[in-house]
Amino acid sequence: MSRINWKQLSALVLLAAMACTTLSCAVASSNEVYFGKTTPPARNILRYVTGEEPESLDPAISNGQPESRIYMALYDGLVEYDPKTLAPIPALASHWRANDDSSEFTFYLRRDGRWSNGAPIDANDFVYSFRRALSKQLASRNAYMAYLMKYAQAYNEGAVFVRDPSNGKFLLAKDFDEHLPPDPLAGSPVDAAKGEYQTTAEESQEPADSAFHQAMHTPLRLTLPGDEKARTKLLNADAKIKEAVTGKELVPVKGEDIGVEAIDKYTLRISLTLPAPFFVGMLAHQVFRIVPRQVVEKYGNQWTQPAHIVTCGPFKVKTWQAYHTLVVERDPMYWDAATVKLDEIHFYPMSDNPTIMNQYKVGEVDAVLNHTVPNAWLDVVRTKKDYMDGAEAAIEFIIMNTTKPPLNDVRVRKAFNMAIDKEAWATWRKIVKPLTAFTPSGIFHEYPQPKGDAFNPDEARRLLGEAGYPVTKNSDGSYSCPKFPANQIEYIYNTQESTKNMVEWMQAQWKQNLGITVPLRNMDWKTFLTLRAKLDYVGFARGSWGADYMDPFTFLSLFYTGGENGSGWSDPKYISLLDEANRTLDQKKRYELLAQAEAFMLQAQPIIPIHTASVNWVKKPYVKGMYPNAASLYPWKFVYIERDQAKWDVGTPSLAGGY
Amino acid sequence: MFRFIIRRLLITIPTILVVISITWVLIKLAPGNFYSGEKRLPAAIEKSIREKYGLDKPWYQQYGKTMWNIVRHLDFGTSLRFEGQSVNTIIRRSLPVSAAIGILAYLLALIVGVTIGSIAALKQNSRWDYTSMALAMLGISVPNFVLGPILVLIFSLSLYWLPPSRWGGFPSRNLILPVLTLSAIYMAYIARLTRAGMLEVLRSDYIRTARAKGLSEKDVLIKHALRGGLMPVISYTGPALAFLLTGTVVVERIFALPGLGNYFIQASLNRDEPLIIGIVAFISITLLFMNLLVDIAYAYLDPRVRYH
Numbered sequence: 011m012s013r014i015n016w017k018q019l020s021a022l023v024l025l026a027a028m029a030c031t032t033l034s035c036a037v038a039s040s041n042e043v044y045f046g047k048t049t050p051p052a053r054n055i056l057r058y059v060t061g062e063e064p065e066s067l068d069p070a071i072s073n074g075q076p077e078s079r080i081y082m083a084l085y086d087g088l089v090e091y092d093p094k095t096l097a098p099i100p101a102l103a104s105h106w107r108a109n110d111d112s113s114e115f116t117f118y119l120r121r122d123g124r125w126s127n128g129a130p131i132d133a134n135d136f137v138y139s140f141r142r143a144l145s146k147q148l149a150s151r152n153a154y155m156a157y158l159m160k161y162a163q164a165y166n167e168g169a170v171f172v173r174d175p176s177n178g179k180f181l182l183a184k185d186f187d188e189h190l191p192p193d194p195l196a197g198s199p200v201d202a203a204k205g206e207y208q209t210t211a212e213e214s215q216e217p218a219d220s221a222f223h224q225a226m227h228t229p230l231r232l233t234l235p236g237d238e239k240a241r242t243k244l245l246n247a248d249a250k251i252k253e254a255v256t257g258k259e260l261v262p263v264k265g266e267d268i269g270v271e272a273i274d275k276y277t278l279r280i281s282l283t284l285p286a287p288f289f290v291g292m293l294a295h296q297v298f299r300i301v302p303r304q305v306v307e308k309y310g311n312q313w314t315q316p317a318h319i320v321t322c323g324p325f326k327v328k329t330w331q332a333y334h335t336l337v338v339e340r341d342p343m344y345w346d347a348a349t350v351k352l353d354e355i356h357f358y359p360m361s362d363n364p365t366i367m368n369q370y371k372v373g374e375v376d377a378v379l380n381h382t383v384p385n386a387w388l389d390v391v392r393t394k395k396d397y398m399d400g401a402e403a404a405i406e407f408i409i410m411n412t413t414k415p416p417l418n419d420v421r422v423r424k425a426f427n428m429a430i431d432k433e434a435w436a437t438w439r440k441i442v443k444p445l446t447a448f449t450p451s452g453i454f455h456e457y458p459q460p461k462g463d464a465f466n467p468d469e470a471r472r473l474l475g476e477a478g479y480p481v482t483k484n485s486d487g488s489y490s491c492p493k494f495p496a497n498q499i500e501y502i503y504n505t506q507e508s509t510k511n512m513v514e515w516m517q518a519q520w521k522q523n524l525g526i527t528v529p530l531r532n533m534d535w536k537t538f539l540t541l542r543a544k545l546d547y548v549g550f551a552r553g554s555w556g557a558d559y560m561d562p563f564t565f566l567s568l569f570y571t572g573g574e575n576g577s578g579w580s581d582p583k584y585i586s587l588l589d590e591a592n593r594t595l596d597q598k599k600r601y602e603l604l605a606q607a608e609a610f611m612l613q614a615q616p617i618i619p620i621h622t623a624s625v626n627w628v629k630k631p632y633v634k635g636m637y638p639n640a641a642s643l644y645p646w647k648f649v650y651i652e653r654d655q656a657k658w659d660v661g662t663p664s665l666a667g668g669y
Numbered sequence: 670m671f672r673f674i675i676r677r678l679l680i681t682i683p684t685i686l687v688v689i690s691i692t693w694v695l696i697k698l699a700p701g702n703f704y705s706g707e708k709r710l711p712a713a714i715e716k717s718i719r720e721k722y723g724l725d726k727p728w729y730q731q732y733g734k735t736m737w738n739i740v741r742h743l744d745f746g747t748s749l750r751f752e753g754q755s756v757n758t759i760i761r762r763s764l765p766v767s768a769a770i771g772i773l774a775y776l777l778a779l780i781v782g783v784t785i786g787s788i789a790a791l792k793q794n795s796r797w798d799y800t801s802m803a804l805a806m807l808g809i810s811v812p813n814f815v816l817g818p819i820l821v822l823i824f825s826l827s828l829y830w831l832p833p834s835r836w837g838g839f840p841s842r843n844l845i846l847p848v849l850t851l852s853a854i855y856m857a858y859i860a861r862l863t864r865a866g867m868l869e870v871l872r873s874d875y876i877r878t879a880r881a882k883g884l885s886e887k888d889v890l891i892k893h894a895l896r897g898g899l900m901p902v903i904s905y906t907g908p909a910l911a912f913l914l915t916g917t918v919v920v921e922r923i924f925a926l927p928g929l930g931n932y933f934i935q936a937s938l939n940r941d942e943p944l945i946i947g948i949v950a951f952i953s954i955t956l957l958f959m960n961l962l963v964d965i966a967y968a969y970l971d972p973r974v975r976y977h
Binding site for chain 2: 554
């Protein structure tokens with residue numbers, strides 16, 4: 011017997027063995043109700059895979075979702091996310107009031123808030139934490155989330171006010187910008203007789219006035235760049251400001267100028283630049299969670315080390331082994347410790363999906379992060395009663411470079427959009443919902459989401475022909491578009507299996523319906539981001555976005571730019587529609603205006619919507635109080651281990667009803 | 670011999686500095702930043718971040734500062750992604766994990782590989798020889814990202830015998846699958862190297878002389894043949910062990926181990942400049958040091974090799 015035969019034989023044997031094990035595994039698991047073992051852990055511990063290794067335990071630093079979930083265990087804010095709807099529920103603020111145009115909010119803090127070292131929490135902790143999160147020195151990537159607060163952006167950017175030394179008065183923004191919206195109530199003189207708050211069940215009196223409050227209630231001041239070069243450039247471009255600024259003194263915007271004030275120890279007032287009815291909903295974001303001043307000032311960037319860290323959430327740090335486990339334990343000092351049912355949460359940083367699913371199957375972890383079930387596993391896992399299905403506040407789309415031919419022609423962009431059968435894609439991908447708009451479907455219930463163009467290959471071919479690229483039908487029924495410069499464009503995306511499947515699917519659609527084969531090019535995430543941001547590509551680029559907060563504006567704001575959005579598209583009309591919407595107090599009317607803006611953007615078609623994502627994760631049936639909400643953020647104090655099998659979750663728990 | 674070692678050590682230092690410099694240039698040329706994400710940051714925040722980490726300074730100042738800290742204090746700086754964590758600490762923390770798995774895997778590979786290789790050489794062209802060499806071929810051809818999941822499928826997901834992943838300390842059952850996965854290819858390679866080395870040596874004159882002198886077959890094989898036959902294995906050990914010690918990207922990823930390899934790949938994807946430089950420098954030091962050890966071992970094992 012020759013060697014070659016031996017090798018072939020052994021290879022065959024191994025292949026057969028592999029096939030057998032895979033098959034037997036698949037068959038064995040398809041009879042079970044749940045995916046893998048369902049023995050609850052001996053102690054009240056939740057073992058949860060949260061995704062990548064956390065960048066830092068400092069809530070102001072990271073903007074990643076894995077970190078957000080950890081911050082929710084360790085830090086409290088004024089409000090917390092509702093475990094099902096993600097609407098704000100009371101946390102360190104027991105209740106709050108908005109003024110008549112939602113441009114100023116007063117929060118009443120609970121008196122039993124404590125840090126994990128036992129020190130009491132008061133309004134000054136919020137003032138400190140907000141100022142710190144916005145400071146230029148910290149350079150938080152999340153700072154923009156807090157820009158609605160008066161002068162927050164100016165402070166974060168290191169801007170300066172302009173003061174007239176002769177009378178001490180500041181120059182005002184409205185004198186130099188006629189497009190500026192009128193000042194809201196929070197920026198208008200205080201009318202003590204009338205008051206600006208409605209009486210609520212808890213509070214009948216107007217919050218106390220103060221000198222700071224009076225100062226906030228003045229028209230918005232003019233701010234100029236703190237950087238001398240940028241300022242000179244701006245002044246040279248605008249003679250009116252230049253003249254007004256000459257001879258005046260420049261006063262740096264300080265942390266103390268931001269519109270946040272401790273009225274007394276347990277009352278906090280926040281003033282905004284614009285009315286923003288959705289502002290309270292943003293306050294559960296990590297950038298608004300508080301950090302301990304004394305510890306931060308004592309240890310600098312080492313304050314989050316387990317030896318030093320002091321926290322204020324339902325859990326506190328016990329041990330932290332990087333890339334292995336972060337153990338947090340119940341904090342007896344926490345104001346709501348009675349609600350906290352878990353003794354510990356073990357956060358496992360893992361990012362390889364099959365590895366995570368294996369760990370889950372053998373029962374070494376109890377729940378995993380969103381988007382974890384690989385495509386190829388869905389057929390099996392989706393039939394199990396521990397699979398978490400549900401719409402996510404996240405969308406997938408294609409960005410087009412609108413600055414370079416041939417996609418600078420809106421007809422071509424529309425043709426490529428209409429040539430994709432999104433229903434068919436959603437069926438193939440099994441768990442996503444087809445999308446024709448730029449906001450996710452089924453998330454913002456009151457929002458009159460506009461519809462973009464539907465799948466219409468005939469119209470797509472007609473539009474291409476109109477744009478000068480006639481599509482002809484071949485004798486075999488296929489199409490070709492010989493004049494289209496397909497070899498000069500490409501479809502760029504980041505290296506990732508699920509993304510690869512998707513872009514290949516889209517490529518096939520265009521080939522099938524337009525006869526155009528768009529070349530694909532994959533690259534690593536950071537390279538991809540750079541090419542896209544610099545518009546250093548011709549054709550198509552992958553796009554995706556998950557909500558920062560529960561409002562359609564978090565999606566629409568991606569194009570609230572001067573074109574720095576990967577597409578090069580920008581339109582003043584779109585921006586003014588959004589501005590107008592955000593100045594509108596009536597929620598229904600505001601949503602209508604936002605929808606108008608969205609419809610306008612869809613008509614310009616800088617993007618091709620693909621789908622609304624699905625949360626797509628698994629949790630053991632004995633893990634209760636954890637719901638597949640649209641942002642995959644879980645207030646951990648409500649989560650517990652249920653040992654009574656009769657009370658286990660069978661199937662995806664409902665998001666309806668209270669928690 | 671002593672002078673040789675000193676000379677080699679002296680060459681090592683500039684070599685490492687060149688490696689670091691090349692790495693530094695490559696990172697600077699790679700598009701993207703550690704802070705870039707799906708949504709573009711406002712320009713002002715981007716500027717603040719660059720100022721905070723000194724990325725706004727001219728390139729020669731950044732390079733100079735990096736090199737000075739390394740040369741003067743052996744300090745590789747602070748990770749950009751992991752706020753406040755020093756690169757030196759990260760390396761010190763993750764090295765034992767990689768080293769434990771690497772050394773175990775290599776020891777296993779050495780014992781099994783040398784045994785199989787020797788048997789194959791002694792029984793050349795027998796069924797033993799063909800079987801073991803076919804298996805070795807398979808070991809070399811099956812990449813560890815295929816072997817690992819197959820082992821997990823069998824021993825964890827079907828039989829529930831061993832944990833499928835994660836670090837469990839040393840020693841622990843968690844080590845078994847990653848060590849097996851990692852050692853397979855080395856085992857196979859060592860078996861083939863041993864077989865080839867032994868075959869060559871067994872035909873050489875000094876073995877014939879040893880046999881002619883009337884030495885027992887055991888003495889001939891172990892004292893003379895194996896010593897000569899293992900020379901290729903020794904020279905392979907240096908670089909192999911260096912790579913195993915400093916982390917194996919794929920196996921650490923599949924088994925979610927907190928080793929250097931995992932950090933290395935993530936640091937590159939995250940554009941974490943100080944961390945990449947620190948790990949590259951560490952790997953090259955280990956590699957050069959291992960090669961030096963190999964050369965010394967050569968001199969010891971092979972009387973024909975002399976260093977001046």
